[in-house]
Amino acid sequence: MSALVQRVRDRSFRIGIIGLGYVGIPLALTACKAGFPVVGFDIDARRVDQINRGESFIKHIPTEAIASAIKEQRFRATTDFDELRDVDAIIIAVPTPLTKHREPDLSYVEATARAIAPRLRKGHLVVLESTTWPGTTDEVMRPIFEATGLKSGSDFYLAFSPEREDPGNPDFGTSTIPKVVGGDGAAALELANAVYSALVVKTVPVSSSATAEAVKLTENIFRAVNIALVNELKVIYGKMGIDVWEVIDAAKTKPFGFMPFYPGPGLGGHCIPIDPFYLTWKAREFDVTTRFIELAGQINTAMPHWVVDRIAEALDRQQGRGLNKAKILVMGIAYKKNIDDMRESPSLRLIELLEERGATADYHDPHVPVIPPTREHANLTGRASAALTPETVKGYDAVLIATDHDAVDYKALVAAARLVVDTRNACAKAGLTAENIVKA
Known part of the structure; x- marks a missing residue:
């Protein structure tokens, strides 16, 4: 753990972000600005090509910001999920919509977890940012990962940190919004908190992933x-x-x-x-x-x-x-x-x-x-x-x-x-x- 945290501090820690949309792109650019090498993953080949050309497809995100990160070789996008093996942190920012019957649709989260599982290795940090019900990280994500034989908290580290993006807000961006962080155990919390502390103005560690999941729901229910x-x-x-x-x-x-x-x-x-x-x-x-x-x-x-x-x-x-x-x-x-x-x-x-x-x-x-x-x-x-x-x-x-x-x-x-x-x-x-x- 101390070696991983040290790599975060010296910026040799490689960050992978799955889902290059309204949450994933700002987070990737924030991580690049903080000095981390970043690889973005998405299943949309056209979006990946557009990013790699240095173009923005979101109006409030300047093309110059993406182009600069690409040109300086701090950021690139790919559809090849085998490259997940080469990053140290895997941050998931995929949609969590409702079904027609207004029930949670976790199909994107589950599909992403199943894509990660065969590429999961010792030392990986996996963080879910997609909004969901309390218990998803422990009850849905962890069983998929542990089916590989690796154990959460010792072989890999699992955490939840809810996104707090407000598109178009001129006063608050990703790096200036405090970040709630909850982990599956003390080691996961320590590593996830170290990563986010390097990205945002302040982190707010909480006692568990379920608590962090509940925080996000509480904010939006309010x-x-x-x-x-x-x-x-x-x-x-x-x-x-x-x-x-x-x-x-x-x-x-x-x-x-x-x-x-x-x-x-x-x-x-x-x-x-x-x-x-x-x-x-x-x-x-x-x-x-x-x-x-x-x-x-x-x-x-x-x-x-x-x-x-x-x-x-x-x-x-x-x-x-x-x-x-x-x-x-x-x-x-x-x-x-x-x-x-x-x-x-x-x-x-x-x-x-x-x-x-x-x-x-x-x-x-x-x-x-x-x-x-x-x-x-x-x-x-x-x-x-x-x-x-x-x-x-x-x-x-x-x-x-x-x-x-x-x-x-x-x-x-x-x-x-x-x-x-x-x-x-x-x-x-x-x-x-x-x-x-x-x-x-």
Whole structure:
């Protein structure tokens, strides 16, 4: 162990990262910047080739950062998993989605573990970063690895350290976010903590992998429940003629006891819409009902339906018509502002709901020119972003602001639109008030 830790300190410790996406790429670049040699592994040959050419496929990650790491031979990508034998740490950052029945889908994690197992050797550190239910590292990963005859804690070291990426956040990047680390035993924790201490500003060691897994779920459940609360308040206050955004902005002036969360058209991203249900599923094993989590899920899932009803109501009041045969422009297809990340974006569901009610729905997004393939919205694949000019905007019966990108000229949008339904308070933040603006 002391020899391994010393190799971490002198930067001869080789790091391998499986899964070169929104988590894996920032982590690889952070490790390169810290002085480690890094090999990235992915099953997507086109993505691997793009990385090796020094190109970025994620908007908020500069091409220059990848190109520099490749040019200086600190980073390279491969589809050859036999090279796992040559690295010292294997960090796993693969998707953990839900099934159609809202149960954990660990197929990517299990497939990755089975790919690692025949290449596992003595001295390897294996760290799972993918969000999952407490116990996955010990109950799913370890048996697959120990079936090789090697023992965790003596032959190899197994740990869990949850990713905390926030794509597009200008204030916090991978290296400046504290990292929670839990290991399968003291030796695994020592080695994993040594590695992450060299990468990030601070590590937070915890007593076990299961505890670290629970930390990640707790962070995202906290957000999901509080977003559900303000979404419910939005509906209640709206019926009372009270602006929920004004209420929240006033409440957050209290210097203690209040933390602002904001409503929206639904939940998006790779964490909040999915992660809470990993604990809901696991809780059944212990005969526990997760009522807060499930209620929050119901409220947040209902938001796209509420928004569509609000559009229909506004069209009826302003134009004397319903959604059938109406033309709607959805502003923003990414799940949050100023990025190109569409994972679980509520805009996709909004388009489907609008079209189910007979409307024609187009979208405009300055960061997403074409909708890529998604797991649950294959019917929207390939649709292109509509042009945004005063002339095109005038051709729509309503504009729905689903994502409040800064690149949009909201003053020009409101001036040209017949009706603007704003789910993000974007117009008010731009200082705009007009009779054709409706908050939803």
